Amino acid sequence: MSAEFLQFLFSGVTLGATYALVGLGFSIIYNASHVINFAQGEFVMMGGMGTVFFLGLGLPMPVAILAAIALTTLFGFGLERFAIAPARGASVVTLIIITIGASIVMRGLVQVVWGKEFHAIPSFSGDEPIMIGGATILPQSLWVLGVTVLLVLALRYFFEKTIMGKAIIATSLNRDAALLMGINVRLVLFISFGLSAALGAAAGILVAPITLTNFEAGIMLGLKGFCAAILGGLGNGMGAVAGGMIVGIAEAMGAGYWISEYKDAVAFILILLVLFFKPSGLFGKTGTERV
Amino acid sequence: MLKIENLTSHYGRIQALHGVSLEVNEGELVALVGGNGAGKTTLLRTISGLQGASGGSVSFEGTDITEMAAERRVNLDIAQVPEGRQVFTALSVEDNIRLGAYTKSDKAEIAADMEKMYGRFPILKEKRNQAAGTLSGGQQQMLAMARALMSRPRLLLLDEPSMGLSPVLVMEIFSIVEELKEQGVTIFLVEQNATAALSIADRGYVMETGTISLTGTGEKLLNDETVKAAYLGI
Numbered sequence: 001m002s003a004e005f006l007q008f009l010f011s012g013v014t015l016g017a018t019y020a021l022v023g024l025g026f027s028i029i030y031n032a033s034h035v036i037n038f039a040q041g042e043f044v045m046m047g048g049m050g051t052v053f054f055l056g057l058g059l060p061m062p063v064a065i066l067a068a069i070a071l072t073t074l075f076g077f078g079l080e081r082f083a084i085a086p087a088r089g090a091s092v093v094t095l096i097i098i099t100i101g102a103s104i105v106m107r108g109l110v111q112v113v114w115g116k117e118f119h120a121i122p123s124f125s126g127d128e129p130i131m132i133g134g135a136t137i138l139p140q141s142l143w144v145l146g147v148t149v150l151l152v153l154a155l156r157y158f159f160e161k162t163i164m165g166k167a168i169i170a171t172s173l174n175r176d177a178a179l180l181m182g183i184n185v186r187l188v189l190f191i192s193f194g195l196s197a198a199l200g201a202a203a204g205i206l207v208a209p210i211t212l213t214n215f216e217a218g219i220m221l222g223l224k225g226f227c228a229a230i231l232g233g234l235g236n237g238m239g240a241v242a243g244g245m246i247v248g249i250a251e252a253m254g255a256g257y258w259i260s261e262y263k264d265a266v267a268f269i270l271i272l273l274v275l276f277f278k279p280s281g282l283f284g285k286t287g288t289e290r291v
Numbered sequence: 292m293l294k295i296e297n298l299t300s301h302y303g304r305i306q307a308l309h310g311v312s313l314e315v316n317e318g319e320l321v322a323l324v325g326g327n328g329a330g331k332t333t334l335l336r337t338i339s340g341l342q343g344a345s346g347g348s349v350s351f352e353g354t355d356i357t358e359m360a361a362e363r364r365v366n367l368d369i370a371q372v373p374e375g376r377q378v379f380t381a382l383s384v385e386d387n388i389r390l391g392a393y394t395k396s397d398k399a400e401i402a403a404d405m406e407k408m409y410g411r412f413p414i415l416k417e418k419r420n421q422a423a424g425t426l427s428g429g430q431q432q433m434l435a436m437a438r439a440l441m442s443r444p445r446l447l448l449l450d451e452p453s454m455g456l457s458p459v460l461v462m463e464i465f466s467i468v469e470e471l472k473e474q475g476v477t478i479f480l481v482e483q484n485a486t487a488a489l490s491i492a493d494r495g496y497v498m499e500t501g502t503i504s505l506t507g508t509g510e511k512l513l514n515d516e517t518v519k520a521a522y523l524g525i
Contacts, residue, residue, distance in 0.1 A: 163393065170379045170390050176341050177377040182365030182394035182442065 003134030008256040009249065010132075014141040014210065015224075016248020017148035021203035022225020023232065023240035024155065025196035031172035031235045032192035035095045039079060040200055041222015042106040046072045047201025048213030049110050052119040061124070069201045075106065076197025080190050103218075110215040121208040144206045151202060152241055159237070168192060172235070220264065224251075227267040231274050233281025242283060246270065292317040292477055293338070293446060298347035300337050307333040309501035310347065315446070320468070320478045322488040322509060324522055325498035331481045332374050334498070335450050338479075339371040340364050351446070365394050370444035374451045376435040380424030384415055387423045387434055391441030401441075408437040411467070429460040436467065446477045453484045465491055485522040489513045497522070 022044055029037040050068030059067065083098050124143050129136035159165035171178040171188045178185055204213065204221070211217070228247050232239025247267045255263035274281060293315040300308040307330045315321045325331050336342035338349055340361030348357045351367055370391075379387050388408055392401045409416035412433045418426060423434055432452055439447060449468065453461040461484065469491050472478055482488035489495050492509035497518060505518065512518050 163389070166382065166386050166390060167393060169382060173379045173381055174377050177373060177379065178390075179341060179361040180339060180365070180371050180373060180377075181390050181438070182362045183390075184360075184362050 004256070006133050006135035008252045010135055010137045010141060012249035012252030013245065014138075014144050014207075014248070015251060016228075016245035017144045018203050018207045018221065018244070019224045019228040019247050020241040020244025021148055021151065021199050021206075022221055023228030023244045024152070024237055025199045025203075026226055026229040027232075027235050027237050027240045028168075028192050028196045028199070030229070032168055032189050033084070033095070034092050035084070035099065036226070036234075037079075037193075037196065038096065038099045038222065038226075039103040039106060040196065040225060041218030041220075042103045042110075043072050043076060043197045043200030043218070044204035044221045044225070045213065045215065045218030046075060046106065046110065047204030048121065048208035048217060049114055049119065049204075049215065050201070051121050051205050051208065052213065053114055055121065061122070065205055068205060069198055072201035072204075073194045073198045076193040076195075076200075077190060079197075080193035084189065084193070085186065103222075107215050107218070114215070116215060118212045118214045119208075120212050121205065123209040138210065140206075140209045144210075147202065147206055151199065152237075155199075155237065164191070224267050227271045230271050231282055233283045236281065236283050239281055239283035243281070246282075292319075292352055293479065294350045295334075295338070296348050296350075298334070298337060298349060299345045300333055300342055301345045302333075306345075307501055308337065308344075311498075311501070311503055312347075313496050313503055313506070315477060315479050317445075317477055318472075318475060319493045320472045320480065320491060322485075322492035322495040323479065323481045323498055324483070324485040324488055324495060324512075324518075326522065327483070328500075329498040330501040331498055332450055333501075335371060335374075335448050335479075335481055339369065339448060365442055368443065368445040369448065370439040370442045370446070371448040372432075372435045372439045372450060372452060374454065376428075376431040378423040378426070378431050378434050378438070381422055383420050384423050384426070384434060385419040388415070388437050388441055391438035394442060404441055404443070408440065412437050428455050429457070429463075432456065432460075432464060433467075436464075440471075444476065446479065447471065449478065449480045451481060451483060453482060453487060461487060485518070486513070489518075 022040060025040045025043065026037060029035055047068050050071045051064050054064035054067045079102050083102055084095060087095060087098060123140040125139045127138065129138055159169060167183045168188050170181065171183060171185050175185055224247055228244035229240045231246055232243030247270060250270055251263050251266045254266035295311055295313050298308055298311045299306065311334055323331055333342055337344050340359060344357050348355055350356060351369065356364060388405055392404060395401055414430055415434055415437055423431065426434060452464050456464065465487055468478060468480065480488055480492065489509040489512050495507065495509050495512045496503050497505035497512065505512065
């Protein structure tokens with residue numbers, strides 16, 4: 001393996017982990033409501049921008065990060081409570097348009113309140129690159145990867161082992177039957193939006209020291225995360241993680257070996273190919289069902 | 292125990308229930324029979340709260356529950372086995388059964404109840420780790436019943452438990468229903484298979500185009516000429 005290849009791989013995996021987290025956010029909300037939440041990217045942006053804001057208030061880094069995640073989660077809850085819940089009974093397309101509206105509102109709010117400038121968050125543990133096999137990796141990349149792995153494991157545990165997690169899956173599979181079990185499906189939706197927002201914020205904070213952030217940073221990250229979710233099969237959590245990695249690595253390789261100006265196009269070319277040849281996504285389940 | 296008065300319900304502008312009144316007393320097994328599209332399933336969905344009522348009332352043990360949210364009715368010990376089983380196909384058999392006790396919190400009690408279900412339905416124990424969607428129709432019906440029983444209901448609403456099952460399985464399901472009744476569970480059974488349902492029922496109601504057209508003991512309805520002609524194919 002050449003050092004060059006390794007270098008591209010490192011940056012691809014780092015990007016991929018971020019996309020994976022964003023994609024997971026899409027999947028969680030999709031599962032609970034069949035809504036594609038186009039404000040997911042804004043959750044990501046708000047995590048980064050929120051951290052910048054709280055750091056500016058003089059809060060120490062860990063506190064600023066937690067505060068930003070909490071603030072974004074509140075926005076997630078708010079989006080469900082004040083925009084999605086009142087439209088209950090509306091078609092999924094209507095709900096999706098509502099999330100697009102919400103994303104514009106969030107961008108506008110951040111722009112007005114926190115400004116248009118680009119901001120950087122300091123890296124969590126220095127900027128001294130680590131040499132591996134002739135390539136270098138930033139300590140922040142290790143943070144991105146490590147925290148992503150932890151979050152993915154925690155989510156798996158939540159959905160596979162806890163009764164609340166199973167209730168969310170049950171609701172996504174069959175809303176009426178979930179109601180008959182006594183599951184409060186409105187609460188499930190509420191929790192899903194909060195959880196997605198928190199995940200998005202975490203992704204935004206992790207990546208902000210590498211890519212900088214501003215009020216529009218969520219647009220591209222959101223779209224790439226969406227590609228990740230589609231690529232892996234919408235609603236499939238592990239698929240979104242794999243999809244994120246594929247998009248991230250393909251993008252880095254595309255930028256490195258092909259034309260760097262087109263790096264953003266790589267993700268969209270991939271998603272077109274998947275939609276042409278395997279519309280349910282690479283890991284989309286066709287489902288075993290008997291009637 | 293369950294009292295329904297003049298209940299109406301609409302799907303948009305189409306009226307499905309035209310003033311239904313009926314009663315189920317504690318400990319009874321009451322059957323509701325009628326043809327396709329008579330409104331039987333709508334009635335059950337209105338009782339469990341999945342479908343809204345547009346008029347009239349549903350009361351349970353003297354409390355008006357017409358407007359109560361569906362998920363809260365489970366706490367009153369009402370459980371429904373829905374039409375077409377509606378198991379959570381991608382979840383394991385065990386998870387399906389466990390979710391039936393979603394409203395319960397006593398872990399030891401839940402574990403004991405699960406063992407009871409596995410005792411009653413051994414096939415479910417054998418397939419506990421399989422996805423519920425891979426079960427056969429009869430097994431899914433048993434799973435749907437086990438899942439509903441996990442909430443320890445005092446009133447069990449059964450919607451077409453025999454649908455799509457072989458005669459042997461229908462007999463098996465109905466003997467389980469009778470067994471549940473002996474254990475003191477009040478049962479409201481909705482069936483197209485009128486002969487089978489009426490022969491185990493204490494009382495029965497016949498439903499036609501959104502209203503109750505006939506009522507009486509199971510035996511009386513079984514011997515009623517109009518019922519025979521319309522639903523029993525005799």
